[in-house]
Amino acid sequence: MDSPAIATGNGEVLAEAHAHPAHLRHHFETVEQQRDAASFGMWLFLLTEVMFFGGMFMAYLVYRNWYHPAFVAGCNTLNIWLGTINTVVLICSSLTMAMAVYSAEMRRKKSLITYLILTIVLGIAFLGIKSVEYAEKFELHHVPGASFSIEQFVHPTNPKAVALAPDMAEKTQVYFSLYFAMTGMHALHMIIGITILLILVVRAFGGAYTDGHMTTIENFGLYWHFVDIIWIFLFPLLYLISRYR
């Protein structure tokens, strides 16, 4: 199954079998090359994710220009403080994930497990705050569809708000559709990330990732930071740029 000898980068052939780390696959010459190939592949995947979210950002950009008053009205129904807290929570989870990668690099099993669990806790905290926000949208009838109510946009209670004509008020549904699509897809990525993190913790308990082979942790870190970046753009676009002042 395994070839008895491998060629090194110098062209010299090692006589003894497996004079290389057990995790080095035979189609790579060095661990470094294997590592580069793995992160290159991960980055290509993340770029397809950029395109995936990019489509929704593009839709947001065009619709915001078409139905600007509706987007302003919709934006002001969001709680800016919950959004800010969630941004802080997510950046903290990025820090703990970065520290998890560092712990794996330093081969410290305990701190790796601690940082991975902290990342899970912060991820769940983010989703918890998000679910509070979603619940409020259901209560206020701000979820696009049959039970959607334009009442608050036609007769706003906020003195700073501009009353919208009924046809423009209907277009707030476009804003809320994009809000739910974008934050929903982001939340789905978080849920997938937390699921993978749970698997990583279990495997880290078994001694994985602290034996010098930590490609999985590194690549998962890239994924987690990517999800953070998506939120870094969602936060100003959905919460901040159209506040009444």
Place this chain on the structure above:
Amino acid sequence: MSQHGATELEHQEHHVVGPKVYLAVFFALMICTGLTTWVAFIDLGVLNPVIALAIACFKACLVVLFFMHIHYSSKLLKLTVASGLFIFLVLVTMTLSDYISRAWGLW
């Protein structure tokens, strides 16, 4: 002996990013988050979205460069990330040029 040599070769290029860098980036991100929320309450007209997006781009750059290690990565990886983002901007520009020119002269 040769195994030791190979191990040295394997590790010479790899850069371990430490807690100091991570903490510095973390605090920079926190300050930017506070800043962008604070600016949202000030009326700057057309500049509000511009500043919010500029801060977001700066934060994203910090995350990509340091948390995602691109600052310490190979030229191949730097080029890959840059070209991916460039292609995305090309798609945005071409889509917008379509929307802008649909009602050309009718506004």
